[in-house]
Amino acid sequence: MAKKENQEVQKFQLTSRDKYVAKSLLPYFGFVFFVFSEAFFTMQASSIGIETVMIPLLFVVYTPTQTLTSYRLGIWIDKAGSRKIMLFAYICTLAAQLLLYAKSPSATWIAYAFFGLFTVASLNAGRTFIAKEPVNKGSLYGVFCAGITLFGAAGAFVSGILWEHLGMDAVLLFSLSGTLLMLLLFLKTKRAQSQKGADSL
Numbered sequence: 001m002a003k004k005e006n007q008e009v010q011k012f013q014l015t016s017r018d019k020y021v022a023k024s025l026l027p028y029f030g031f032v033f034f035v036f037s038e039a040f041f042t043m044q045a046s047s048i049g050i051e052t053v054m055i056p057l058l059f060v061v062y063t064p065t066q067t068l069t070s071y072r073l074g075i076w077i078d079k080a081g082s083r084k085i086m087l088f089a090y091i092c093t094l095a096a097q098l099l100l101y102a103k104s105p106s107a108t109w110i111a112y113a114f115f116g117l118f119t120v121a122s123l124n125a126g127r128t129f130i131a132k133e134p135v136n137k138g139s140l141y142g143v144f145c146a147g148i149t150l151f152g153a154a155g156a157f158v159s160g161i162l163w164e165h166l167g168m169d170a171v172l173l174f175s176l177s178g179t180l181l182m183l184l185l186f187l188k189t190k191r192a193q194s195q196k197g198a199d200s201l
Contacts (some may be wrong), residue, residue: 015138021134024142027148027186028086028126033155034178035093036100038062040159040171041108041115047168048103058112065116074122084131089121090183097176 007099014022036044038059047056082164092114099111134140163169 008057012141018134018140021130021140024129025126025135025147027182028122029151030095030182031090031122031179032148033151033158034182035155035173036097036115036159036171037152037156038176039156040163041100043114043163044100044168044172045105048105048108050085050105050108055178058109061109062119065113066120069117070120072123073121074128075126079103079104079120082125082132085121086123086129087186088123089118090179090186094122094127094176094179096185097172097179099103101172101176103172119160141155171180 041058042055045058046052050058073085096111099107099114124125127141130137130140130144159171159174162174189192
């Protein structure tokens with residue numbers, strides 16, 4: 001019995017469809033690499049003069065934004081598809097980066113709301129895409145979670161080095177430029193895949 005199970009494990013492999021889906025996740029991982037993490041949002045808020053006692057309240061904006069919009073975004077995904085909602089998520093993260101670059105306390109409060117929208121919209125769209133498209137859904141969901149962790153950690157590491165040696169402005173410019181570049185690449189890729197009639201994220 002054990003031998004039979006081992007043979008089944010050895011036979012397992014990702015299909016060409018699974019590999020295509022995994023490749024489709026790369027633009028999202030690129031956004032995760034460039035976008036400010038929650039830790040850097042907190043550091044930025046402190047750097048521009050928001051009082052320490054008020055910083056936890058910023059997450060009162062970030063978290064309820066996700067809670068209040070998650071169901072509605074799910075409905076929109078069912079109606080419009082994952083790609084359009086992922087585009088909405090990317091626009092939200094670009095807006096968040098622009099607001100942070102303004103280095104204004106009021107803009108930072110609004111940026112937290114957009115960051116919450118990016119988080120909930122992108123995760124909902126990504127999970128829905130994986131639930132529908134690949135053959136080996138569990139494996140691709142593992143790739144999705146691992147990619148978020150690895151690219152997020154790598155981006156935070158690079159941002160931390162830039163912050164330490166060049167200051168906050170350099171990190172904001174790095175993040176804003178990166179998210180803008182990824183958005184343009186996503187739009188270009190989306191147009192090419194739409195012309196081919198291919199499904200992608």
